[in-house]
Amino acid sequence: MYKVLVVDDEPAIRQGLLKIVDWGTLGFCVVGDVSNGRKAVDLHQELSPELIVIDIRMPRMDGLQAIREIRKTDGDCQFLILSGYADFAYAKQAIAMNVSGYVLKPIDVEELREELLRIRAKLDQLSGRAKLSEFHADALREELILKLIAADPADAQELESELVTLTSFAGRSKQILLVEAEGNSHAGPAYLESVKKKWLDAAEKENLGYGFQTGPYIGFLLKEDLNGPDTKSEWDRLLQDSCGPQLGFTAAAGRIVNELADIRQSYEGALALLKNRFLLAEGQIHIVTEPDLRQYATEPNNHAPPNLEALATKLLYMLDLGRREGVAETLDEAGRALAAYDSSETAIKSGLTKVLSVALSKLSALHQSVNIQDYAPLLAELNQHTHYDRVMSAAHSQLAELAGRLGVNGSLPVVKQVMDFIQRHYYENLKLETMAEMYNYNKGYFGRIFKQHTGDSFHTFLDKVRIQQASRLLKEGHKVYEVSELVGYPNVGYFHSKFKKYVGASPSSIKGAPPKAETYSLETS
Template identity: 85%
Template sequence: MYKVIVADDEPAIRQGLLKIVDWEALGFCVVGDVSNGIKTVALHQALSPELIVIDIRMPRMDGLQAIREIRKIDGDCQFLILSGYADFAYAKQAIEMNVSGYVLKPIDVEEFREELLRIRAKLDRLSGRAKLSEFHADALREELILKLIAADPADAQELESELVPLISFAGKSKQILLVEAEDISQEGLANLESVKTRWLEAAETEGLGYAFQTGPYIGFLLKEDLNRPGAKNEWTRLLQDSCGLKPGFTAAAGRIVYELADIRQSYEDALGLLKNRFLLAGGQIHMVKESVLSHIATESNEHAPPDLEALSTKLCYMLDLGRCEGVAETLEEAGGALVAYDSSETAIKTGLAKMLSVTLSKLAALHQSIDIQDYAPLIAELYQHTHYDRVMNAAHSQLAELARRLGGNGNLPVVKQVMDFIQRHYHGNLKLETMAEIYNYNKGYMGRMFKQHTGDSFHTFLDKVRIQQAIRLLREGHKVYEVSELVGYPNVDYFHCKFKKYVGAPPSSIKGAPPKAKTISLETS
């Protein structure tokens, strides 16, 4: 097929041109559309189209200027000019630059189609019969490959016999590679369709495989399997070069087979991998023997739903203590739990967003310096990424920075850090096991170290902090049952017992004045 670029500063006209004509039936493939002459020149250099349908009046550089620039390096490219101005001066300049046709706006569909047919005939004459024959051979080969990957085993042998004369392999092995293009928008580069076209052309030019298009994927029947030394890197480079600066693709390769009749198996393997595209890293070729993520559940709901509240609390603790490694580990734990329960892109993103929102709300209640609105862009960003690893990297990057900012007491002894932490989180369900896990200590060792430093066990120290806070709240006029809940004792009777143990009087004795009871010391030994 002949490549076409459409250049017009009106998006509606560009889109209309793509729809009103069956380009493929006329032997053309639209590989890109642009809005001004500068982009037209750049895209011509990138794609070398045989035809450019171009408007006269465009911003920055008009159509005639663009044609002059292209004619300096390409005397064969055909131009079909569009213009809303029936001005002979334009037509005269166009004739001098050897354009193929001139169509007035509003465009008459039949007239436009006739111009394309005339230009197609001219291109056929210029390219000669050899190119036309090659075009038919390529089309037939692609058709047979598509039939073979969809065929019943009973029909595969007959299709194989038709395909054999059109292909050759370096060895006996055969393998299918499927590639899905991502939405990339770089100034001066083509859209997704042009990226796909460059893949097709590059594979043919470098002799690496036979290309076909199936649904949203570009497929390749490889001439040599990807286990050949350097083959995987070679294909990765080819795909990346065609996408520009960004990865722009996800690729998967099926199993290696040795008969053409079996390439359906390789195709289905690759297709199965791409169904989990979100869990695959972008810009890489994934092999069917690789696991997508080690913790993917084979069946949805095999695992219990992740406890997002507990994970949020744990992440909050890690951030509050400035434990960057702990932040990374907690995020990984949360991601693994979400994937194991429901590996769909929507479920994972929604779960992570909910967990982060709860975590940041908890932190904002503790630190006046944290405004949860400052992290709204992070939550929104999670939904924009197309791959799991990029979602996790985005979350970790910002949370690690927050942990470093909050972890101002990171140079203090561990016991001192734990004491300060209890003062801030006394109302939570704090356990010695939790603190030991945060610092990667043995529970018993952490307990002995804490008592040696403070003179109290972990739980005794926690009780004393809670009772101190309870006295403060009672003096402020809060009800006993309210205070019990606020300081971390959901059971009010248990609160009564603890309070009397440490204060020597019931909570109801506190009426806004210091109690005549023993004091509670939190000084360390």
């Protein structure tokens, strides 16, 4: 295919040209688009395009100046001028520089298409390629593949009969592989295009598949499906070897079909996977039949929204207890719940950010060593990653370190760890089953060992801690209803009964009173 560079200072026109023209069908591949003549000269030196579609009036260097510069080193490059100015003076200068065509704005799509076809014929003639040359066979095959994946079933048989003469795997199973290139901040459009070309050239050289370009994806009609011996590993190597340090990729393959007429089904399966690219691991080929991906390759389902507050609380508890494994499990649980409800990148990132923000904010209130601002870079990083596995890996890494730092009591008996935890979280809605789950214990078993160690049931111990804190707050002058809320009893009447049970007097009777000996103890045997 012939390389094309689009040059116009109006972004809307550049983007419009990329969309209104089916470049691949016409035998062209757009390798870049820039906003002025100076950039066009520089990119021409780097990419050597066969055609430059260029505007006249642009900042820094106009189109005619750019053409003069390029003509100093390249006499074969074709130029198609776009201009909103029907000025014969421009046309005369363009003719003098051997420009191939001149199209006025606003652009007539059919006129532009005819100009491009005429220029392609000229390029074919210049390169000495006959009509049935290898280039034309490749271009025609690519055109037929693109038509077939977009065709109505009624037209598929006719297109298949044309395509089968240009392929060499009659009788074999067929499969479509789509690859999306993903560059980092240092990889510009030219670098991305060079890598895409390497993929296409390598696939052709190694006889692995027929390449085509569709939207942002490079596609391949595979000569051997990915279930074949070593086929998947060959494709993994081919894609990875061409990337380099500045580029990654996500690849998806549709289901295997037996007829060329059915490759649209394989294409649509691969495309559906890539629409959920965020959930796919980078640098791997994903196949639509993989069971772990099915739930993410479907339309949004009817799952209930995840309880982000509950997940944040659970994460807080795991961090406070220094439970690294529990932190990882809770993060995974949050990720699965978010993806099951809404698998979009925005929804998952937003949900995870909220869970982490709430948990870390509450944790910083409990531990002076935890500064919420120290984790602002982590929250920012989560939103920069373009793949779910990278997001989770970053969260796992930093929160595991935090849990390890806070888990200084990790060598203490489990019951002692829980007792200390209650002292920090007595005002929350703590439950025996929640604490048992934290340590992967059965609720009944955990309740028994807790009582054996403390002499009290879990809930009695919790009540005693709360009443001890309530007495302190009452003596500091807080109102009874305030204290009730502060120690975890939303119902004031219930608080009264609990307080009288353990202290032997009503809360109001000791409010503001001087300290006196307590009538209960939290000492354990």
